[in-house]
Amino acid sequence: MDGEYQSLLAPSPEFLATVKVFPLIPSLKKDVARTIDSALSWDQLTASDINFSIVRPIVLKYAKLKNMAVVYACLVVRSYFLAESEAELAYAGVMHSRATLCEILAMKLLSRFASNHIQLVAVLTTRWNPLAGAPFEIAEQVRQAVGGDEDDIDSAQSALEMAISTQAKAFLASPVSQKVVNDIYSGRIVFSMSGSRSILADNYKPRAIELYDCRTAPFIDHYRLRVPRYGAILEFLNFALLLLTFILCLSNQDKAAVTVWEMAFVLFAVAFTLEEYTAATEHGWIIYIANLWNVFDFSFIAVFILYLVLRIQGLHNNDLDASSMAFDILSCGACILFPRLAFFAISNNVVILSLRAMVSQFVFFIGIAAVCFSGLLFALWTLGKDADPAPSLKSIAWLMTQIWFGNTSLSFGQAERFHPVFGPILMITFAALANTLLLTILISLLSNTVARIDANATQEYLFQFAIATMEGVKSDALFSYQPPFNILAFVILKPATWFLSPRALHSTNVFLIKLTSLPTLILIGVYERYFAAGQRFRESGRDAAQSLFNSLPRHIKNMPLVEALVGSSSNGVYEAIFDVDFTSEMELFDDSDDDFPTLQSFQSSTRNGGLQTTPTPKRKKLRPSSLGPPSPRGSPRARSLNPPVVEPSHSAELPASSSRSPLAVLFGSRMPSSDSVTRVEATANRIEVLMKDLHELPVQKLKEEMKDLQDRQARIESLLLVLTRGMRNETHRQETFP
Incomplete structure (x- = not known):
């Protein structure tokens, strides 16, 4: 096609x-x-x-x-x-x-x-x-x-x-x-x-x-840069370059002047900020922030902007303290960049998927706890005004934080410093609440969050995957440029939109994309034509590797390391068995013997002439024990009373039996002619065969299925009555329900 x-x-x-x-x-x-x-x-x-x-x-x-x-x-x-x-x-x-x-x-x-x-x-x-x-x-x-x-x-x-x-x-x-x-x-x-x-x-x-x-596509196709799969690979490489320049910038920092590595880092960081801002504008803030990794990226952008403001202020005013503070703030960005790069490799892990929910629950809980204990902070600050020296709000807050994270002994040593009576009561109450009640509640919340995410891990992963895919399909032209070339494209093309026609703008955009991303486009073209799944070069290489593996000696192929890398040869045998076409001579059973019950849809059943859950069994040959009730085991007399085998012939009449059946005995006295007696006996035998076939029909099973259908219909009718009860009381419900 x-x-x-x-x-x-x-x-x-x-x-x-x-x-x-x-x-x-x-x-x-x-x-x-x-x-x-x-x-x-x-x-x-x-x-x-x-x-x-x-x-x-x-x-x-x-x-x-x-x-x-x-x-x-x-x-x-x-x-x-x-x-x-x-x-x-x-x-x-x-x-x-x-x-x-x-x-x-x-x-x-x-x-x-x-x-x-x-x-x-x-x-x-x-x-x-x-x-x-x-x-x-x-x-x-x-x-x-x-x-x-x-x-x-x-x-x-x-x-x-x-x-x-x-x-x-x-x-x-x-x-x-x-x-x-x-x-x-x-x-x-x-x-x-x-x-x-x-x-x-x-x-x-x-x-x-x-x-x-x-x-049929052109070899150098600039639209392939917008494929989310290639975009994720390029994003990883760009982030690795950003991290490299970040490390070199902090390793060679100069508070009085701007170094080359700092200029390179600022250039890549500005390009990264422009890319994230374009993504947030393209899809909206709700979809952008729904991705866990975008939260990390936004946090780093906030750190970078704060560093840049302080750095410009320090260079403009020759303030070394401001420049030192700028580098200190930038150093804190390492807590975001290093995990962000590591999470590229383990982004599909259940722990990583539950990390966002755990962080949100933790921040929410800590925020509520801080608001609740702010009253205790103010009470201790008020009680401690008469102390010498009087503690500040900052020192009291730091003391409460230490107690919160387990250093309970401080509450006993510093309690009387605030007040001889109320100080120990307040501090012991806070220590008990912080280390026993609230910490237990926090652990329970996080455990429930992990269990909930673990139960729906597949949905959560596919949800994050859909977000990443939709973020990768972007219509903005800036996404076709790799940092830092997106800054160049923004500086050139944004003013060009004011006076260029749409056709001229498109031609200029395509030219700049192919100029700045030519090596990347060549690699994508070569990969898709020769190395992608289903391509001839890859399939031929796989066949050659398989032939080489098959030519190895058996003791080498059965080595544990080789089998772990290549796979067991028995798996290939199992797959090949189901690819072979079997001949009719290999069939063990005849198709006419397949009398298994089948479940058909309503349409197929009506096409076949009506609803049919089990096929009609074929007429079988009558065995000696098939006529009459079963005899008890070990009773030869009862076995001898069974009639002989009745084999239906191809003629219209059945052969006469050696012993007369009960129906023949009943009607025999009223039929004087021997020919009529023979016909009656043949008819009686035929009726007995039909009655036996009738007993073998799954009538009881059909009754059970009909009863099951009636019960199911009754449940549906009762459910409909419950669901429509509100509709019958619609006038009354409208007064209370919007």
């Missing part, structure tokens, strides 16, 4: 502009609010009965519209109910259940577009305007209610961005969403996002969504 055909499968920008988004939002809000009137958990909402009676009808209703913005609309309604759950605390459980239902609807409606992969990508990555398709009067009311600029009102977001901002982790962790996220991350999907909040926007050539093929 060539690139032109693939691009034709994608919806055009003109078609996407005609999609109506706004009518979906109030309709979904109404249906979800009318359906859910009680607090339900995720497990309850995904149960089979709720899915059959509530979720499936809504999905079928909106799937008929074939509107590509329906997934985005579900997530918008989810954001509304999440906001309502925080505003209406009395109905927080109900609102949260409605938000959860919106996420489930988004997951199920997304699977409706999975047949066309490019269309699926368009559903998730297209930036929809929530006011698209709204009447003019409603749009004006929204503008008056929101206020602000026209650009703020018309700002659009994609479904993936909405899922990140609403914390829809189950939606992002679903296989359909992760398929798109993985393709975007690896660069198999090519699309361009029009930048509405970009610092340097280049929207001259919007590209339709297509599958990337290196055979």
Whole structure:
């Protein structure tokens, strides 16, 4: 499939502009609010009965519209109910259940577009305007209610961005969403996002969504710099250079003059700050700060800005103390830079994923404890005014901090210094609370946080992976430049946007990108054409290595070290077994003997002539013990009473048996003719065969299944009565429920 055909499968920008988004939002809000009137958990909402009676009808209703913005609309309604759950605390459980239902609807409606992969990508990555398709009067009311600029009102977001901002982790962790996220991350999907909040926007050539093929793409393709996978590698290299210049700057610091290494560090740090500011502007602060590593980056930027201000002040006023303070502050940035670089290698670890939640819980708890103990700080400072010398607030705060972290003996030695009576009481109370109660509560909170993150480690990792992927797909032109060349591009292209046409600006931008990133583009082109997965050079090299391994002696291949590096040869045998086509002579059983019960869907069952849970068993040959009740073991007389084997022949009549059956004895006295007696006996034997076959049918199993279906229907009817009870009392509920 060539690139032109693939691009034709994608919806055009003109078609996407005609999609109506706004009518979906109030309709979904109404249906979800009318359906859910009680607090339900995720497990309850995904149960089979709720899915059959509530979720499936809504999905079928909106799937008929074939509107590509329906997934985005579900997530918008989810954001509304999440906001309502925080505003209406009395109905927080109900609102949260409605938000959860919106996420489930988004997951199920997304699977409706999975047949066309490019269309699926368009559903998730297209930036929809929530006011698209709204009447003019409603749009004006929204503008008056929101206020602000026209650009703020018309700002659009994609479904993936909405899922990140609403914390829809189950939606992002679903296989359909992760398929798109993985393709975007690896660069198999090519699309361009029009930048509405970009610092340097280049929207001259919007590209339709297509599958990337290196055979048809140009060798030097500047769009490959925006692939999140390559962006992560380049980001690691840029951060390593920043760390190297940071170390050299502090190792060769000169408070009276600026060294070469300090100039290099300032240049890379300014470029790094510009890159992070562009990322925060591109996707918004909510999505930017949702990434754990961006918190580290923002902290380092704050340290760097404070260092730069003090350093400029010290150089301008020849103040060595200010320059010394600037370097001291910059030295504290090592506590951020070194872990930040190390976390690149272990970013997928469960401990790292739970680190952010633990830090937020710790900071929140310490903040509450500091506010609570501020009264004790003021009380000790007031009681200690009469002491000689009087302790300051700083010394008292430092003393309380030492006691908080375990140095309890200080509370007994310094207690009477504040007051002979109240000092020991207050200090012992603080020591007991700090080291026993509050510390135990803090450990319990952090343990519960780690356990919760560990239980949902997969969703948390996929959520962070989706954030990193969406941050990597940026429309701002500055992201195609590697630091410190992004400063050069900003200085040249930003003023050029004021007088250059979009075509000329695009040509200048492409030229500068290829000029500054030519070695990187060449490496990417060589890798994708020769060394990437599925390429001929890599496959041939793998085959050569496998042939070399197979030619080794057996005692070398069976060495533990070689087997650990290459793998066991038995695994290859197991995989090759299932790739071999078996002949019909190897079949152990006949296809006609497969009488296993099968579970069919309703559509397939109706096509086959009706519902069928178990196949009709074939007629078997009658054995001596098949007619009549089983005889007790060890009774030869009872065995001799069994009739002989009845073998049905190909003729219309059955052979006469040596002993007459009970039915033959019953009707035999009324039939004087011998021919009629023979026919009656044959008919009786045939009836006995049919009755035996009737007894062998799974009638009892069918009865049990029918009873099970009746019980299930009764449970569904009772559940519907419970769920619609609020609708019957709708007039009364509207007075108390918004």
